[in-house]
Every structure is written in structure tokens, then in C-alpha cells.
Amino acid sequence: MLTTIIKSLFCGVLRVGFLLRLQRWPASLLVQWRCARRIDAMTHRLLCMRAKIRALSGHLMSGALRGALDPDGTLALMLADLKEETRTLRYQLAQWHVKECKGRAGMRLKASMLVLNRIAAETYAAADRLAWDILEHDARLPG
Numbered sequence: 001m002l003t004t005i006i007k008s009l010f011c012g013v014l015r016v017g018f019l020l021r022l023q024r025w026p027a028s029l030l031v032q033w034r035c036a037r038r039i040d041a042m043t044h045r046l047l048c049m050r051a052k053i054r055a056l057s058g059h060l061m062s063g064a065l066r067g068a069l070d071p072d073g074t075l076a077l078m079l080a081d082l083k084e085e086t087r088t089l090r091y092q093l094a095q096w097h098v099k100e101c102k103g104r105a106g107m108r109l110k111a112s113m114l115v116l117n118r119i120a121a122e123t124y125a126a127a128d129r130l131a132w133d134i135l136e137h138d139a140r141l142p143g
Helices: 002-061 074-099 107-140
Strands: none
Touching: 002 074, 002 107, 074 107
16 A cells, blocks of 8 residues: 555656656747857858958959058958957857756757857858968068
8 A cells, every 4th residue: 555655656756847847848948949049140140251251262362453452451350350259159159068058959059059160160261261361462462
């Protein structure tokens, strides 16, 4: 008799715990979905920046530019700032994933973080390549 009562009590506790976890489940999904949307928006902004870098790089490589592209160094500073921001973004994303998500996240959030990380790395590389191309272009000019 006592084992039946203990079993039913134990099953009741498990059911209540399951229902409590189930109640938090949609909120957790909603939070992850909102985070993923924000990460996707940041990815879109980085993609736009990378497209601008590619356009400028294409213009530079086409040979149509006759004068110095960055005589005062402001473009080089802007590219350096962009590289620093993308490096910081990737670092903070990794820290946030470990600290806030405890290394676990839903498929949607993981996919968004992976895409952002890849796009940030590619944008960093494109900015670095453009900075070197500008230096080489401006160094080849006479005077």
C-alpha cells in the first residue's frame, strides 16, 4: 500500500515538474527566436557592408581610379575600425553563447550565430584585403 502511494506521489511530482518546464518552454523559444532575429539583422548589416567593400575593391581593381584613393588615411582608419568591430562582435557572440546560453541553443539560434560568425569573418577579411589594396595602389602612384 505504501509503495503505491509513494509511486503515485512520485509520478505527481514528475508531472508537475514536467508541466512547469513545459510552461517555460514557449518563453524560451520566443527569447531564442527574438535573439536569432536580431542576429540575422546584424548579419544583414554586415552583408551590406561587405557588398560596399566589394564594390569599392572592384572599382579600385578596375584601374579606372587615377589618383590616390586615401591620401589622408581616413578610409584606412574606417576599415581598421570595421575590422575591430567585427573582431569584437565575434568575440562577444562567442562569450554570450557560453555565458548566457551555457553552450546550448536551439537550432534556429545556432544557425543564426554560425552564419553571423562566418559573415563577420568574411567581412573582416574583405576589409583587410581592401586596406592592403588601397595601400598598394596609393604607393604605386608617383609623388
